Amino acid sequence: MDPSRIVEEFPAPSFRGAQRRALEDIRAAFEAGNDVVLVRAPTGSGKSLLARAVAGCARRAGAAAPTEPVGAYYTTPQVSQLDDVAGDDLLEDLSVIRGKSNYDCILPGETDTPVDRAPCARERGFDCPVEHRCPYFSDRAIASSRPVAAMTLAYFMRTAGSDVFGTRDVVVVDEAHGLAEWAEMYATIELSPSTVPVWDACEPPDVADLSDVEGYTERLTTVCERRQTELRSKAELSPAEVGERDRLAELVRELEWFLEDLRDSDSPTTWVADRRETGAVTVKPLDPARYLHHTVWDRGRRFALLSATILDKAAFCRGAGLDPDDVALVDVPHTFPVEHRPLYDVTQGKMTYERREETLPAVARTVVRLMARHDDEKGLIHAHSYDIADRLRDLLGEFGVGGRVRGHDSETRDAALAGWKRSDDPDVFVSVKMEEALDLEGDRCRWQVLCKAPYPNTNDSRVARRLEDGAWGWYYRTALRTVIQACGRVVRAPDDHGATYLADSSLLDLFERARGDTPDWFAAQVDRMERPALPSFETAVDVAGGSADGRERGGRRSRSRSRSRSRSSRSDGIDDADDLDDHPLSDVWGDG
Numbered sequence: 001m002d003p004s005r006i007v008e009e010f011p012a013p014s015f016r017g018a019q020r021r022a023l024e025d026i027r028a029a030f031e032a033g034n035d036v037v038l039v040r041a042p043t044g045s046g047k048s049l050l051a052r053a054v055a056g057c058a059r060r061a062g063a064a065a066p067t068e069p070v071g072a073y074y075t076t077p078q079v080s081q082l083d084d085v086a087g088d089d090l091l092e093d094l095s096v097i098r099g100k101s102n103y104d105c106i107l108p109g110e111t112d113t114p115v116d117r118a119p120c121a122r123e124r125g126f127d128c129p130v131e132h133r134c135p136y137f138s139d140r141a142i143a144s145s146r147p148v149a150a151m152t153l154a155y156f157m158r159t160a161g162s163d164v165f166g167t168r169d170v171v172v173v174d175e176a177h178g179l180a181e182w183a184e185m186y187a188t189i190e191l192s193p194s195t196v197p198v199w200d201a202c203e204p205p206d207v208a209d210l211s212d213v214e215g216y217t218e219r220l221t222t223v224c225e226r227r228q229t230e231l232r233s234k235a236e237l238s239p240a241e242v243g244e245r246d247r248l249a250e251l252v253r254e255l256e257w258f259l260e261d262l263r264d265s266d267s268p269t270t271w272v273a274d275r276r277e278t279g280a281v282t283v284k285p286l287d288p289a290r291y292l293h294h295t296v297w298d299r300g301r302r303f304a305l306l307s308a309t310i311l312d313k314a315a316f317c318r319g320a321g322l323d324p325d326d327v328a329l330v331d332v333p334h335t336f337p338v339e340h341r342p343l344y345d346v347t348q349g350k351m352t353y354e355r356r357e358e359t360l361p362a363v364a365r366t367v368v369r370l371m372a373r374h375d376d377e378k379g380l381i382h383a384h385s386y387d388i389a390d391r392l393r394d395l396l397g398e399f400g401v402g403g404r405v406r407g408h409d410s411e412t413r414d415a416a417l418a419g420w421k422r423s424d425d426p427d428v429f430v431s432v433k434m435e436e437a438l439d440l441e442g443d444r445c446r447w448q449v450l451c452k453a454p455y456p457n458t459n460d461s462r463v464a465r466r467l468e469d470g471a472w473g474w475y476y477r478t479a480l481r482t483v484i485q486a487c488g489r490v491v492r493a494p495d496d497h498g499a500t501y502l503a504d505s506s507l508l509d510l511f512e513r514a515r516g517d518t519p520d521w522f523a524a525q526v527d528r529m530e531r532p533a534l535p536s537f538e539t540a541v542d543v544a545g546g547s548a549d550g551r552e553r554g555g556r557r558s559r560s561r562s563r564s565r566s567r568s569s570r571s572d573g574i575d576d577a578d579d580l581d582d583h584p585l586s587d588v589w590g591d592g
C-alpha cells in the first residue's frame with residue numbers, strides 16, 4: 001500500500017467539508033505503521049469517496065513481486081449501500097459483483113432462472129456454450145481482475161478461501177460498526193425444518209446444554225453427507241434438488257466449522273444454543289474473532305473500517321478480534337449544523353414490556369399531535385417491533401388518522417417502503433428495524449419518532465450471556481449506536497433538516513448512561529434537546545378529520561397541498577431566515 005497516493009486517488013473533482021483533512025489523517029495513520037485504521041465519519045462526510053481513495057492506494061499489479069497481493073476490496077454489510085456505490089458516477093471504477101441469485105441465466109428458455117438454479121448448477125458436467133457472456137460469470141471475472149472489487153460483506157465472507165477472490169493488499173469495510181454482530185449472524189447456525197433438508201430423518205433432541213448439540217451435530221453431519229452422496233450420483237437434478245444440494249453443502253460446512261471450533265481449546269469463541277418451542281435449534285457464537293480472521297482479516301494486508309458509529313475503539317477491537325495497538329482511530333468532524341438535526345423530548349413513559357400497555361396509547365396520542373404539527377410533511381415512526389407497530393397502527397386508526405398511516409410486515413417490507421418513499425403525500429410510515437441504511441433526504445421525510453429505546457433483546461441467549469458477564473457498556477453502546485444511526489436517516493446534507501422525537505423515557509436514561517461513549521457532535525444534539533409545544537390531542541384529531549373519541553369523520557385527506565409550505569413555514573423550529581442554499585456548508589458531499 002502506498003498511502004501517499006491517497007489525495008490523488010480521491011475521486012471527486014474538489015474537496016468538501018472535512019474531506020481533505022480526513023484524507024491527510026488517514027494517510028498519517030497508515031504511514032505510522034497501523035495495519036487497521038478506523039475512520040469515524042458521520043453522515044455527509046463522503047464516506048464512499050474516502051473509501052475509494054483508500055482503496056486506490058493499494059499496491060498495483062506490475063509494481064509488486066508476483067507473490068505479493070495487489071488491488072483492493074470494498075465491502076459493506078448493506079445491500080442499499082452497494083446499490084448506491086454501483087450508481088455513483090464518481091465510483092464507476094469499483095467493479096461490483098453480487099451473489100448468483102441476483103443474476104438470471106441467458107440460455108433460451110432459462111431467462112427467468114437465477115444463476116444458482118440454472119443448467120450449469122443443475123446438470124453434472126454441463127458445458128455452457130455462452131458462459132463467456134453469462135452476466136454472473138462475466139461480472140465475477142471482471143471484479144476478480146480489476147483493481148477494486150466491490151461486494152456485500154455476506155458475499156465477501158462467503159468467498160473466503162476461494163481462488164477467485166483471494167488475498168488483496170487493501171480491504172475497505174464501509175458501515176463497519178456492526179462487524180462483530182454481522183460475523184455472529186453469518187456464523188449462526190439455524191437448525192429448523194426450513195434450513196435442514198434432512199430434518200425429518202434427524203430431528204434434534206431436547207437441548208439442555210452444548211454437549212447435546214455437539215452429539216446431534218455429529219449425527220446430522222452424517223445424515224447430510226449420506227444425502228449429498230445420493231444427489232451426487234444423479235446425472236441431472238431438478239431445481240429443487242439443486243437448492244437442496246447447495247443447502248446441504250453449506251450446512252455441512254457450517255456444522256464442521258462449529259465442531260472444529262467447539263473442540264479447539266485455544267479458540268476465543270464461546271458458543272451458545274437456544275431451542276425454540278417449534279423444536280428448532282439455533283447455535284450462535286459469542287465474539288466470533290476466529291470466524292472474522294478467516295473471512296476478513298486473512299483477506300488483506302491493510303484495512304480501513306469506516307462508520308459513523310464506532311463508539312469505543314477498545315470495545316470494537318475486542319469484539320472484532322483486533323489488537324488495539326495495531327489500530328488507529330481517525331475522527332472526521334460532523335459538518336451539518338446542529339440546529340438542522342434537532343432532538344425533541346416527547347417522552348410518555350417507559351416502553352418496557354411491563355409498562356408498554358400503559359405507555360403505548362400515550363405514545364399514539366403524541367404521534368397524532370406530531371402529525372398535526374407536521375401536517376404537510378412525511379414522517380417515519382421507528383416502532384422497534386412488529387408487536388408495537390401493529391398496536392400503534394390500530395390505535396392511530398381508532399383515533400381517526402389511519403388514512404395518513406402506512407406500514408409493512410416482514411413480507412411487504414421493501415415494496416411498502418418504496419411506495420412510501422415515492423409518494424408525495426405527507427404520509428407516516430410505521431417501520432420496524434429501519435434505523436440503518438435509509439436515505440431520506442429532503443422532503444422524503446422531515447420528522448421521525450423513536451418509540452422505544454433499541455436495547456438488544458435480553459431473551460437472546462447471546463445477549464443474556466453477555467449481560468451475565470457484566471457487559472453493560474456493550475449493551476448501552478449497542479442501543480446508542482442504533483439511535484445515532486436512526487437520527488442520521490432524515491438529515492442527509494448540510495442544507496437538509498429533519499426532526500427526531502423521542503417517545504420512550506428510557507432513551508433519556510440511555511443518553512446519561514452512555515454519555516462517555518457519545519460522539520461530541522451527537523452530544524451537542526442531546527444537549528440542545530427540548531420539549532416542543534404541540535397542538536392538543538383534540539385539536540390534532542380535528543386537523544386530521546377524525547374525532548377524539550376515535551370516530552373518523554372524514555376520508556383520506558387531499559394530497560394536493562403545496563409542497564412549498566415546508567420551506568417557507570417549517571415546523572421543526574428552525575428559523576428559515578437564512579436561505580439554506582446559501583449556507584457555507586451546503587455543498588458538502590452527502591452520501592453518509
Ligand code: SF4
Binds near residue numbers: 105115120128131134
Ligand atoms: S453459465 Fe450458462 S447456464 Fe450457467 S447461468 Fe450462465 S448462461 Fe446460464
